Amino acid sequence: MEGLMKGKRGLVMGVANDHSIAWGIAKKAYEHGAEMAFTYQGEAFGRRVKPLAEQAGVKLVLPCDVEDEASVDGVFESLKSEWGSLDFIVHAIGFSDKSELKGLYADTTRANFVRTMVISCFSFTEIARRAAAMMEGAGSMLTLTYAGSTRVMPNYNVMGVAKAGLEASVRYLANDFGPRGIRVNALSAGPVRTLAGAGISDARHMFSFQQRNAPLRRTVNIDEIGGSALYMLSDLSSGVTGEVHYVDSGYHVVSMPTLDELKR
Ligand code: NAD
Numbered sequence: 001m002e003g004l005m006k007g008k009r010g011l012v013m014g015v016a017n018d019h020s021i022a023w024g025i026a027k028k029a030y031e032h033g034a035e036m037a038f039t040y041q042g043e044a045f046g047r048r049v050k051p052l053a054e055q056a057g058v059k060l061v062l063p064c065d066v067e068d069e070a071s072v073d074g075v076f077e078s079l080k081s082e083w084g085s086l087d088f089i090v091h092a093i094g095f096s097d098k099s100e101l102k103g104l105y106a107d108t109t110r111a112n113f114v115r116t117m118v119i120s121c122f123s124f125t126e127i128a129r130r131a132a133a134m135m136e137g138a139g140s141m142l143t144l145t146y147a148g149s150t151r152v153m154p155n156y157n158v159m160g161v162a163k164a165g166l167e168a169s170v171r172y173l174a175n176d177f178g179p180r181g182i183r184v185n186a187l188s189a190g191p192v193r194t195l196a197g198a199g200i201s202d203a204r205h206m207f208s209f210q211q212r213n214a215p216l217r218r219t220v221n222i223d224e225i226g227g228s229a230l231y232m233l234s235d236l237s238s239g240v241t242g243e244v245h246y247v248d249s250g251y252h253v254v255s256m257p258t259l260d261e262l263k264r
Contacts, residue, residue: 009085028227060082086139096120096199
Protein backbone atom coordinates (compact mmCIF):
# COMPACT_ATOMS: atom_id res chain seq x y z
CA MET A 1 0.00 0.00 0.00
CA GLU A 2 1.54 3.32 -1.03
CA GLY A 3 0.61 6.98 -1.10
CA LEU A 4 -1.39 7.01 2.13
CA MET A 5 -0.23 10.57 2.81
CA LYS A 6 -0.46 11.86 -0.76
CA GLY A 7 -1.77 15.43 -0.86
CA LYS A 8 -1.29 15.90 2.89
CA ARG A 9 0.84 18.67 4.37
CA GLY A 10 2.14 18.48 7.90
CA LEU A 11 4.39 19.95 10.55
CA VAL A 12 6.88 17.60 12.22
CA MET A 13 8.43 18.89 15.45
CA GLY A 14 11.18 17.05 17.30
CA VAL A 15 13.71 15.75 14.78
CA ALA A 16 17.08 16.17 16.51
CA ASN A 17 19.06 13.54 14.59
CA ASP A 18 18.57 10.27 12.72
CA HIS A 19 17.85 8.41 15.97
CA SER A 20 14.87 10.64 16.80
CA ILE A 21 11.40 9.11 16.91
CA ALA A 22 10.20 12.10 14.85
CA TRP A 23 12.67 11.06 12.13
CA GLY A 24 11.24 7.52 12.05
CA ILE A 25 7.79 9.07 11.60
CA ALA A 26 8.92 11.59 8.97
CA LYS A 27 10.57 8.85 6.88
CA LYS A 28 7.33 6.85 6.75
CA ALA A 29 5.23 9.92 5.98
CA TYR A 30 7.63 10.86 3.17
CA GLU A 31 7.58 7.33 1.69
CA HIS A 32 3.80 7.71 1.55
CA GLY A 33 3.82 11.06 -0.21
CA ALA A 34 3.46 13.64 2.60
CA GLU A 35 4.80 17.15 2.20
CA MET A 36 6.34 18.29 5.49
CA ALA A 37 7.85 21.20 7.39
CA PHE A 38 10.37 20.50 10.17
CA THR A 39 11.28 22.57 13.20
CA TYR A 40 14.56 22.52 15.10
CA GLN A 41 15.56 23.87 18.50
CA GLY A 42 18.57 26.14 18.12
CA GLU A 43 21.34 26.33 15.52
CA ALA A 44 23.32 23.32 16.78
CA PHE A 45 20.32 21.06 16.13
CA GLY A 46 19.60 22.98 12.92
CA ARG A 47 22.90 21.84 11.41
CA ARG A 48 21.96 18.18 12.00
CA VAL A 49 18.32 18.56 10.98
CA LYS A 50 18.81 20.33 7.63
CA PRO A 51 20.50 17.37 5.83
CA LEU A 52 17.75 15.06 7.12
CA ALA A 53 15.12 17.50 5.93
CA GLU A 54 16.67 17.35 2.47
CA GLN A 55 16.42 13.55 2.47
CA ALA A 56 12.70 13.81 3.19
CA GLY A 57 12.10 16.48 0.55
CA VAL A 58 11.40 19.07 3.25
CA LYS A 59 11.86 22.66 2.10
CA LEU A 60 10.47 24.46 5.13
CA VAL A 61 12.88 24.06 8.08
CA LEU A 62 12.01 26.50 10.84
CA PRO A 63 13.56 27.34 14.22
CA CYS A 64 11.30 26.80 17.22
CA ASP A 65 11.85 26.75 20.94
CA VAL A 66 8.52 25.97 22.61
CA GLU A 67 9.57 27.82 25.75
CA ASP A 68 9.29 31.00 23.68
CA GLU A 69 5.72 31.76 22.59
CA ALA A 70 6.90 34.19 19.91
CA SER A 71 8.94 31.42 18.32
CA VAL A 72 5.86 29.16 18.17
CA ASP A 73 3.91 32.05 16.59
CA GLY A 74 6.71 32.47 14.05
CA VAL A 75 6.36 28.85 12.90
CA PHE A 76 2.63 29.23 12.28
CA GLU A 77 3.04 32.57 10.53
CA SER A 78 5.48 30.90 8.13
CA LEU A 79 3.16 27.94 7.59
CA LYS A 80 0.21 30.25 6.94
CA SER A 81 2.08 32.29 4.38
CA GLU A 82 3.70 29.26 2.65
CA TRP A 83 0.86 26.74 2.72
CA GLY A 84 -2.31 28.41 4.03
CA SER A 85 -3.70 25.14 5.40
CA LEU A 86 -2.44 22.11 7.29
CA ASP A 87 -3.45 18.42 7.41
CA PHE A 88 -1.38 16.96 10.25
CA ILE A 89 1.09 17.68 13.03
CA VAL A 90 3.58 15.49 14.86
CA HIS A 91 4.67 16.70 18.30
CA ALA A 92 7.69 14.67 19.44
CA ILE A 93 9.08 17.08 22.03
CA GLY A 94 10.04 16.42 25.62
CA PHE A 95 12.50 17.78 28.14
CA SER A 96 13.31 17.67 31.83
CA ASP A 97 16.54 18.52 33.62
CA LYS A 98 18.45 15.26 33.75
CA SER A 99 19.53 15.95 37.32
CA GLU A 100 15.88 15.24 38.23
CA LEU A 101 15.54 12.11 36.09
CA LYS A 102 17.05 10.11 38.91
CA GLY A 103 16.41 9.67 42.61
CA LEU A 104 13.07 10.49 44.17
CA TYR A 105 10.17 12.15 42.34
CA ALA A 106 9.42 13.85 45.66
CA ASP A 107 12.61 15.93 45.26
CA THR A 108 11.43 17.62 42.02
CA THR A 109 12.01 21.36 42.18
CA ARG A 110 9.35 23.95 41.39
CA ALA A 111 11.45 25.42 38.57
CA ASN A 112 12.05 22.10 36.81
CA PHE A 113 8.46 20.95 37.38
CA VAL A 114 7.16 24.05 35.60
CA ARG A 115 9.74 23.85 32.80
CA THR A 116 9.09 20.15 32.20
CA MET A 117 5.34 20.76 32.07
CA VAL A 118 5.62 23.71 29.68
CA ILE A 119 7.93 21.92 27.22
CA SER A 120 6.64 18.35 27.46
CA CYS A 121 2.92 18.91 28.07
CA PHE A 122 1.59 22.44 27.48
CA SER A 123 3.48 22.89 24.19
CA PHE A 124 1.22 20.27 22.58
CA THR A 125 -1.91 22.21 23.51
CA GLU A 126 -0.39 25.48 22.37
CA ILE A 127 0.64 24.01 19.03
CA ALA A 128 -2.62 22.08 18.58
CA ARG A 129 -4.67 25.27 18.97
CA ARG A 130 -2.68 27.06 16.29
CA ALA A 131 -2.68 24.01 13.99
CA ALA A 132 -6.44 23.50 14.35
CA ALA A 133 -7.00 27.04 13.13
CA MET A 134 -5.28 26.00 9.87
CA MET A 135 -7.09 22.68 9.40
CA GLU A 136 -10.01 22.76 7.01
CA GLY A 137 -12.65 20.10 7.67
CA ALA A 138 -10.24 17.35 8.73
CA GLY A 139 -6.86 16.85 10.33
CA SER A 140 -4.74 14.57 12.46
CA MET A 141 -2.58 15.52 15.44
CA LEU A 142 -0.15 13.15 17.07
CA THR A 143 2.05 13.36 20.14
CA LEU A 144 4.48 10.94 21.78
CA THR A 145 4.09 9.60 25.30
CA TYR A 146 5.47 6.90 27.57
CA ALA A 147 3.94 4.36 29.96
CA GLY A 148 5.58 6.19 32.89
CA SER A 149 2.41 8.33 32.74
CA THR A 150 0.25 5.65 34.34
CA ARG A 151 2.76 3.40 36.10
CA VAL A 152 5.85 4.19 38.11
CA MET A 153 9.07 3.70 36.12
CA PRO A 154 12.39 4.13 37.92
CA ASN A 155 13.86 7.63 37.47
CA TYR A 156 11.18 8.82 35.03
CA ASN A 157 9.82 11.02 37.84
CA VAL A 158 8.48 14.42 36.73
CA MET A 159 8.41 13.31 33.09
CA GLY A 160 5.81 10.71 34.11
CA VAL A 161 3.66 13.47 35.60
CA ALA A 162 4.08 15.57 32.43
CA LYS A 163 3.14 12.59 30.23
CA ALA A 164 0.02 11.98 32.36
CA GLY A 165 -0.95 15.60 31.66
CA LEU A 166 -0.11 15.18 27.99
CA GLU A 167 -2.35 12.10 27.67
CA ALA A 168 -5.20 13.94 29.39
CA SER A 169 -4.62 16.83 26.96
CA VAL A 170 -5.02 14.39 24.06
CA ARG A 171 -8.47 13.43 25.34
CA TYR A 172 -9.60 17.04 25.94
CA LEU A 173 -8.24 18.27 22.60
CA ALA A 174 -9.88 15.32 20.81
CA ASN A 175 -13.19 16.39 22.32
CA ASP A 176 -12.63 20.10 21.53
CA PHE A 177 -11.70 19.55 17.88
CA GLY A 178 -13.70 16.39 17.06
CA PRO A 179 -16.79 18.31 15.87
CA ARG A 180 -14.53 19.91 13.23
CA GLY A 181 -13.26 16.52 11.98
CA ILE A 182 -9.85 16.93 13.62
CA ARG A 183 -8.46 13.86 15.39
CA VAL A 184 -5.96 13.92 18.26
CA ASN A 185 -4.02 10.85 19.36
CA ALA A 186 -0.84 9.74 21.11
CA LEU A 187 1.60 6.91 20.53
CA SER A 188 3.04 5.45 23.70
CA ALA A 189 6.43 4.16 22.59
CA GLY A 190 8.57 1.65 24.42
CA PRO A 191 12.13 2.73 25.26
CA VAL A 192 14.27 3.81 22.30
CA ARG A 193 17.91 4.94 22.43
CA THR A 194 17.64 8.66 21.60
CA LEU A 195 19.07 11.88 23.01
CA ALA A 196 16.00 12.39 25.21
CA GLY A 197 16.01 8.72 26.28
CA ALA A 198 19.66 9.00 27.33
CA GLY A 199 18.73 11.72 29.85
CA ILE A 200 16.97 9.18 32.07
CA SER A 201 19.32 7.68 34.61
CA ASP A 202 19.98 3.92 34.18
CA ALA A 203 17.92 3.88 30.95
CA ARG A 204 20.01 1.00 29.62
CA HIS A 205 18.71 -1.28 32.39
CA MET A 206 15.09 -0.44 31.55
CA PHE A 207 15.91 -1.09 27.92
CA SER A 208 17.35 -4.56 28.52
CA PHE A 209 14.61 -5.41 31.07
CA GLN A 210 11.98 -4.74 28.39
CA GLN A 211 13.93 -6.82 25.89
CA ARG A 212 13.73 -9.77 28.27
CA ASN A 213 10.20 -9.24 29.55
CA ALA A 214 7.98 -7.70 26.84
CA PRO A 215 5.74 -10.25 25.09
CA LEU A 216 7.73 -9.82 21.85
CA ARG A 217 11.00 -10.18 23.85
CA ARG A 218 12.52 -7.10 22.21
CA THR A 219 12.23 -3.33 22.13
CA VAL A 220 10.79 -1.36 19.21
CA ASN A 221 12.66 0.77 16.66
CA ILE A 222 11.81 4.14 15.16
CA ASP A 223 10.63 2.57 11.89
CA GLU A 224 8.00 0.57 13.78
CA ILE A 225 6.88 3.71 15.62
CA GLY A 226 6.81 5.42 12.21
CA GLY A 227 4.50 2.68 10.90
CA SER A 228 2.02 3.20 13.73
CA ALA A 229 2.25 6.96 13.21
CA LEU A 230 1.42 6.48 9.54
CA TYR A 231 -1.80 4.75 10.59
CA MET A 232 -2.66 7.58 13.00
CA LEU A 233 -1.82 10.38 10.56
CA SER A 234 -3.49 8.87 7.51
CA ASP A 235 -7.14 8.20 6.76
CA LEU A 236 -6.64 4.55 7.79
CA SER A 237 -7.48 5.66 11.34
CA SER A 238 -10.32 8.01 10.35
CA GLY A 239 -12.55 6.67 13.16
CA VAL A 240 -9.91 6.94 15.91
CA THR A 241 -9.45 9.91 18.24
CA GLY A 242 -8.55 10.58 21.87
CA GLU A 243 -6.51 7.36 21.86
CA VAL A 244 -3.21 6.42 23.49
CA HIS A 245 -1.88 3.63 21.28
CA TYR A 246 1.00 1.52 22.64
CA VAL A 247 3.95 0.67 20.39
CA ASP A 248 6.03 -1.16 22.97
CA SER A 249 6.29 -4.85 21.99
CA GLY A 250 3.30 -5.39 24.29
CA TYR A 251 5.17 -4.50 27.48
CA HIS A 252 2.19 -2.58 28.92
CA VAL A 253 0.03 -5.72 29.20
CA VAL A 254 2.31 -7.69 31.50
CA SER A 255 2.02 -7.39 35.25
CA MET A 256 5.11 -9.36 36.27
CA PRO A 257 8.55 -10.18 34.88
CA THR A 258 8.86 -13.53 33.10
CA LEU A 259 9.58 -16.67 35.15
CA ASP A 260 13.06 -16.74 33.59
CA GLU A 261 13.63 -13.23 34.93
CA LEU A 262 12.37 -14.15 38.41
CA LYS A 263 14.75 -17.11 38.51
CA ARG A 264 17.77 -15.08 37.30
P1 NAD B 1 15.00 13.23 20.77
O1 NAD B 1 16.00 13.77 21.72
O2 NAD B 1 15.48 12.74 19.46
O3 NAD B 1 13.82 14.27 20.53
C1 NAD B 1 13.38 15.17 21.52
C2 NAD B 1 13.12 16.47 20.80
O4 NAD B 1 12.56 17.43 21.70
C3 NAD B 1 14.40 17.08 20.23
O5 NAD B 1 14.24 17.30 18.85
C4 NAD B 1 14.52 18.41 20.97
O6 NAD B 1 15.09 19.44 20.18
C5 NAD B 1 13.05 18.68 21.28
N1 NAD B 1 12.90 19.69 22.32
C6 NAD B 1 13.27 19.62 23.63
N2 NAD B 1 13.04 20.82 24.24
C7 NAD B 1 12.50 21.64 23.28
C8 NAD B 1 12.08 22.98 23.25
N3 NAD B 1 12.16 23.77 24.35
N4 NAD B 1 11.59 23.51 22.10
C9 NAD B 1 11.51 22.75 20.98
N5 NAD B 1 11.92 21.47 20.93
C10 NAD B 1 12.41 20.92 22.07
O7 NAD B 1 14.28 12.05 21.59
P2 NAD B 1 12.98 11.16 21.28
O8 NAD B 1 13.11 10.00 22.20
O9 NAD B 1 12.82 10.95 19.85
O10 NAD B 1 11.81 12.07 21.87
C11 NAD B 1 10.64 12.41 21.14
C12 NAD B 1 9.41 12.23 22.02
O11 NAD B 1 9.20 10.85 22.23
C13 NAD B 1 9.50 12.89 23.39
O12 NAD B 1 8.25 13.44 23.72
C14 NAD B 1 9.79 11.70 24.30
O13 NAD B 1 9.37 11.93 25.62
C15 NAD B 1 8.94 10.65 23.61
N6 NAD B 1 9.25 9.26 23.96
C16 NAD B 1 10.53 8.80 23.91
C17 NAD B 1 10.79 7.49 24.27
C18 NAD B 1 12.21 6.96 24.26
O14 NAD B 1 12.47 5.91 24.88
N7 NAD B 1 13.14 7.58 23.58
C19 NAD B 1 9.75 6.62 24.66
C20 NAD B 1 8.44 7.13 24.67
C21 NAD B 1 8.21 8.45 24.33
